[in-house]
Amino acid sequence: MSGALFLGWRYLVFHKLKTIILVASITLMLFLPAATRVLVNDSAAALTSRADLTPLVVGASGSPLELVLSSLYFHAEQPPELLFASFEELRTTGWADVIPMNTRFHSRGSPIVGTSLDYFLFRGLELSQGRMMGMLGECVIGANVAAREDVGVGDSLVSSPETVFDIAGVYPLKMGIAGVLKPNGSADDDAIFVDYKTTWVIQGLGHGHQDLAKPAAASGVLNRKDGMVTANASVVQYAEISAENVAEFHFHGATGDFPINSVIVVPPDEKSAALLRGRYQDNEQGMQMIVPSSVLNDLLDTVFTVQNYVILGLAILSLATIAVISLVFLLSQQLRKGEFHTLSRIGASKAYIATLVASEIGFVFIGSLVLAAGLTLVVRQYALQILQSFLSL
Amino acid sequence: MNYRKFLLPLLMLVLTACGGESSSESAEIGISSTRPLIVASNYPLYFFAREIAGDSAEVVFPEMEGDPANWKPGSEDIALLQSADLVILNGAGYESWLNWVSLPSGILLDTSVGMGDRLIPMEEEVVHQHGPQGEHSHQGVAFTTWLDATLAMVQASAIEQAISGLVPVNREVHQERLAGLKARLAELDEELQAAFRAISNQPLIFSHPVYQYLAARYGLNGTSVHWEPGEDPGVRAWIDFRQTLQRHPAKLMIWEDEPGEQITAQLTQLEMLTVTFHTASNTPADGDYFDVMKVNLENLSLP
Numbered sequence: 175m176s177g178a179l180f181l182g183w184r185y186l187v188f189h190k191l192k193t194i195i196l197v198a199s200i201t202l203m204l205f206l207p208a209a210t211r212v213l214v215n216d217s218a219a220a221l222t223s224r225a226d227l228t229p230l231v232v233g234a235s236g237s238p239l240e241l242v243l244s245s246l247y248f249h250a251e252q253p254p255e256l257l258f259a260s261f262e263e264l265r266t267t268g269w270a271d272v273i274p275m276n277t278r279f280h281s282r283g284s285p286i287v288g289t290s291l292d293y294f295l296f297r298g299l300e301l302s303q304g305r306m307m308g309m310l311g312e313c314v315i316g317a318n319v320a321a322r323e324d325v326g327v328g329d330s331l332v333s334s335p336e337t338v339f340d341i342a343g344v345y346p347l348k349m350g351i352a353g354v355l356k357p358n359g360s361a362d363d364d365a366i367f368v369d370y371k372t373t374w375v376i377q378g379l380g381h382g383h384q385d386l387a388k389p390a391a392a393s394g395v396l397n398r399k400d401g402m403v404t405a406n407a408s409v410v411q412y413a414e415i416s417a418e419n420v421a422e423f424h425f426h427g428a429t430g431d432f433p434i435n436s437v438i439v440v441p442p443d444e445k446s447a448a449l450l451r452g453r454y455q456d457n458e459q460g461m462q463m464i465v466p467s468s469v470l471n472d473l474l475d476t477v478f479t480v481q482n483y484v485i486l487g488l489a490i491l492s493l494a495t496i497a498v499i500s501l502v503f504l505l506s507q508q509l510r511k512g513e514f515h516t517l518s519r520i521g522a523s524k525a526y527i528a529t530l531v532a533s534e535i536g537f538v539f540i541g542s543l544v545l546a547a548g549l550t551l552v553v554r555q556y557a558l559q560i561l562q563s564f565l566s567l
Numbered sequence: 568m569n570y571r572k573f574l575l576p577l578l579m580l581v582l583t584a585c586g587g588e589s590s591s592e593s594a595e596i597g598i599s600s601t602r603p604l605i606v607a608s609n610y611p612l613y614f615f616a617r618e619i620a621g622d623s624a625e626v627v628f629p630e631m632e633g634d635p636a637n638w639k640p641g642s643e644d645i646a647l648l649q650s651a652d653l654v655i656l657n658g659a660g661y662e663s664w665l666n667w668v669s670l671p672s673g674i675l676l677d678t679s680v681g682m683g684d685r686l687i688p689m690e691e692e693v694v695h696q697h698g699p700q701g702e703h704s705h706q707g708v709a710f711t712t713w714l715d716a717t718l719a720m721v722q723a724s725a726i727e728q729a730i731s732g733l734v735p736v737n738r739e740v741h742q743e744r745l746a747g748l749k750a751r752l753a754e755l756d757e758e759l760q761a762a763f764r765a766i767s768n769q770p771l772i773f774s775h776p777v778y779q780y781l782a783a784r785y786g787l788n789g790t791s792v793h794w795e796p797g798e799d800p801g802v803r804a805w806i807d808f809r810q811t812l813q814r815h816p817a818k819l820m821i822w823e824d825e826p827g828e829q830i831t832a833q834l835t836q837l838e839m840l841t842v843t844f845h846t847a848s849n850t851p852a853d854g855d856y857f858d859v860m861k862v863n864l865e866n867l868s869l870p
Contacts, residue, residue, distance in 0.1 A: 266680065271673050291649065291671040308645040310667035369669040380666075420667045421639045 178526050182533030193538065196499060200542035201549070203492045207485045208546060209553045214481045216557035218474050224360060225466040227297075229447060230439040232256070232264065235460045238469045245436040246466060247361045248277045248285035252435060258370075259430030260461060261437050269450055270441035271296070276373040276434040281331045281349070284319050287365045288373030288434070296440060299362055303327050304353030307369055310423055311415025313349040314367045317357035327351055331366060333376045347376045348414040359558060374425060374432050375415070382415065382423035439463070503535060603652035603733045608662050609635040609848050611713040612655045612678065614856040615723045616730065619744045623734040624652075628850065635848050636710065640664055653729055657722075659686055660707035676729045678722035679712055686712075687779045709779035711846055716756035718780060720749050755860055759785055762867040770817040772808075772839075777846055778821060790815050796824040805833070812837065842866050 186193045224246050233241040234254035243249035264272045273296060276288035291306055293299075294314075304327035307314050313331065320326060333347045349368060357363050374380050415423060425432070441447040454463035507514075514527050522530075553560070603624040607613035613628035620626055629647060631638045640648065645668055648654055654670060656662050658679030679686065687709045713719040727745040731738040763785035773782075776791035792808060794800045800808070820826075820834060822843050831841055843866050845851070847859040854861075 265672060274672075291669055292673050295671070305646075306649065307669045308642060308649070309669060312669070371666065371669075415667075417642070421664070423667055424663075425666060 178529040179533045182530050183537060185530075185534055186537055192502075196502065196538050197542050197545065199495055199499060200539060201545045203488075203495045204542060204546035205549050207488045207492075208550045210481060210484055210488070212550055212554050213557055213560065214477060216554060217560075218477070220360075220558055221470050222467060222474070225470045228438055228466045229441060230270075230450065230463055231436050231466055232260065232439055232454065232461060232463045233436040235462050238462065238464045239473060241436055241462070241464060242466045242469045244277050245275050245438060248287055248365055252278055255433035256436060256461065257430060258432045258434055259428075260459075261434060262430060264437055264439065264450075267450075269446040270439045273438040273440070274370045274434045275436045275438060276370050278433075278435065279333050279373055279376050281333050281366055282323065284316075284322075284331075285365050286313075286333055286349075286373065286376070287367050288370035289367060290370060293367070293438070296438065297358075297360075297362060299358060300356045301353045302356040304351070307352045307367065309415070309417070309420050310369060310372050310375060311347065311349055311420065312352040312368070313372075314353040314355060315351055316355050316363040316365045316367075318363040319366055320354045325351060326354055347372070350415075370434060371425075371429075372415075374429075375423065377433075379427070379432055380423055380425035382419050503531075507531065603730075604650060605653045605655060605730070605733075606648055606651040607655040608638075609657055609713075610850050611719065611847055611856055612657060612722065612726070613850075615719070615748060616655055616726050618748050619723065619727050619741050620730050620734075621737075621740065621744060623737045623741065624730060627651075631849065633849070636661055636663070638662075638664055640668060645669075652733055655726060655729070657710055657712065659710040659712060661710035676725060678725040679710075679718075681721050681725060682712065682718060685718060687783060689776065689779075709776070711777045711848070712780050714778065714846060715780035715784035716752045716759065717784065720752050723748050723752070751857060755857065756784075758864055759860075762864050763787060766819060769819065770815045772811070772815070772817045772820040774820060774822040774826070777823065778844070781844070789821070790817075794826075794830070796822055796826045796830075799827070799829055809837070 225242065228246055231241055231245050233245070234256045236254045240249070240251055240253045244251065244253050258274070261272060261274045264270070271292060273290055273292045274288070275293075277285055279286040279288075287293075294306065301314070302317065304314070315323075315325070315331070319331075323331065325331065328351065330348050330350050333349065335346055349366070349372070355362065355367075371380070439450060441450060451463055454461060517527055517530075518524075602622075605616055605620065605624045605626045607616050607626065607628050610628060613626060616624075617626045627647070629638075629640070629644050648668065648670055651674055653676055654674050656665070656675060656677050658677035659682075689707055689709055713722060723745060727741050731741045734741075759781075767786040768788055771787055771789035773789045773791040774794045774796065776793070778787070778789060778791070781787065782789050790811065792800070792804070792811070794804065818839055820839055820841050822841055823846055825843050826834070826841055834841055844863045845859050847856055851859045
């Protein structure tokens with residue numbers, strides 16, 4: 175019997191091209207539906223687990239999906255801006271813990287997430303080195319950012335200008351790295367966290383310059399009259415925030431009018447959640463309060479429906495592939511009639527010849543199955559990265 | 568982030584190594600280190616919080632030089648603030664450092680939130696202009712709210728609610744302590760009214776624009792200059808001062824601290840008296856908040 179298996183194996187090795195084509199066809203036939211299912215299921219689990227841990231999100235009226243993707247996964251597309259006063263208003267209700275989120279800016283492709291220290295407690299993020307940001311201009315970076323940029327505590331990152339030609343727009347800000355987070359397998363690994371006020375400095379809503387009332391700035395003062403000081407462009411504005419000049423930084427206008435993207439709301443119980451949701455039910459101030467898991471479930475329902483159609487299509491293709499492969503094997507038997515006749519004449523039984531043919535088919539299917547399983551495992555391993563690459567498109 | 572997590576095991580380790588301490592002492596340390604940590608941004612708030620909390624919480628007022636309104640917290644101060652369970656703020660723009668320090672919003676208590684329209688906009692503002700943004704100013708509201716004893720009561724009530732939120736089992740004790748504190752503040756309010764009654768409509772000069780709430784509560788007719796007690800204001804300031812006196816003929820000038828001899832002599836030449844009314848914003852050299860106010864009342868009775 176082992177001789178039949180050996181002959182079958184040698185036949186496949188001798189006809190390399192035919193074997194490779196057969197194995198590749200069957201591998202793809204098995205791999206594609208399996209990978210689709212694994213990718214969709216794992217991505218859905220990853221998406222919903224983060225969404226399930228985020229009870230409520232408040233943002234300006236617009237696409238709920240954009241709001242969720244921006245607030246939870248720091249997606250590149252930005253929802254309409256929300257006034258910081260809305261955050262303060264929510265905070266003063268005392269019905270929930272609230273966390274501001276401003277994800278508008280980037281640094282070398284990594285999202286800059288403007289938030290408060292409450293975010294780290296809420297997500298259970300821990301430091302692998304350094305400390306949390308303590309003042310304006312400091313940042314804490316995710317593990318992937320540290321690895322990708324080869325930076326750590328004491329180094330710095332520079333925010334990217336929104337458009338190259340917008341000279342008067344968003345200023346690049348050099349941000350000192352105060353700490354690096356432990357990896358936690360989420361979008362936080364790829365983010366740069368700063369205080370939300372730092373994003374206002376990046377946006378140009380706040381700045382630091384010499385105190386115009388002090389003698390050091392006298393050469394830059396053009397006029398002092400009736401409590402108004404007019405200065406020329408020589409007044410030193412700081413491009414980097416340091417412990418020495420941080421106290422000179424200030425914001426122009428009421429911070430309540432400054433923008434953020436959204437507010438993560440964490441009510442202590444169902445009653446508070448219901449009260450808050452009722453408050454935003456028919457909000458006339460252009461705001462919405464959403465349950466991220468519901469929004470994602472709606473999205474995933476659509477994805478699963480599409481997935482079912484894709485798998486149906488693949489199943490039909492698989493049937494066609496099986497038919498073609500059966501034809502290939504049948505034609506192959508016809509072409510090998512002389513070979514089987516010779517085997518019979520030198521003493522091989524019909525069972526022996528059947529075993530030989532079955533072993534060839536078996537080797538092809540087993541090889542394809544192993545390959546398809548291996549590829550599926552690879553896809554499962556990188557499912558989160560694949561998902562994140564789609565989200566950051 | 569919370570250094571106290573590491574402090575307790577460290578203390579226990581030291582006590583174990585020393586070997587002589589009784590178990591009751593260890594237990595005491597255990598109890599004290601699990602008390603909530605409260606940090607106040609100025610002395611009056613610290614005093615109110617300490618009076619209300621008693622042993623319920625560890626109340627801290629960071630060491631700072633000069634006026635706490637100009638405090639620039641260092642890295643150790645920021646670490647202390649970040650590790651606190653509650654940071655009591657005066658609000659009304661008093662804590663300019665909040666613009667650049669990162670703190671969890673959940674631990675911040677703004678004690679001026681309940682004051683609504685009783686907050687007073689600053690009389691003066693410095694507008695400046697540079698760069699493409701055009702004119703802008705750093706204006707705000709007056710912040711020495713605690714000088715109006717009735718507003719101090721509002722702040723004390725806010726502090727009691729926050730502390731009781733942290734240690735709900737002691738709520739009744741806190742409310743009793745608050746009632747006692749409010750009674751003392753009410754008594755202070757009456758004494759201040761009586762003390763200021765004699766000069767309530769006379770023109771006054773304040774050495775600094777920090778007495779807005781005092782003036783509003785006790786009907787004072789004052790205008791402010793920007794003079795430091797130990798620093799000669801300079802010729803220009805004296806000329807402006809004389810011009811001010813022509814339209815606002817004050818005979819009394821109220822100072823945050825004892826003015827220098829040279830200033831006092833020049834004011835005497837202008838037939839002006841000086842009175843020191845401490846704002847008590849920083850830790851007093853002697854006594855507590857009410858002792859400082861008692862000294863203020865005594866100073867007011869002298870002229």
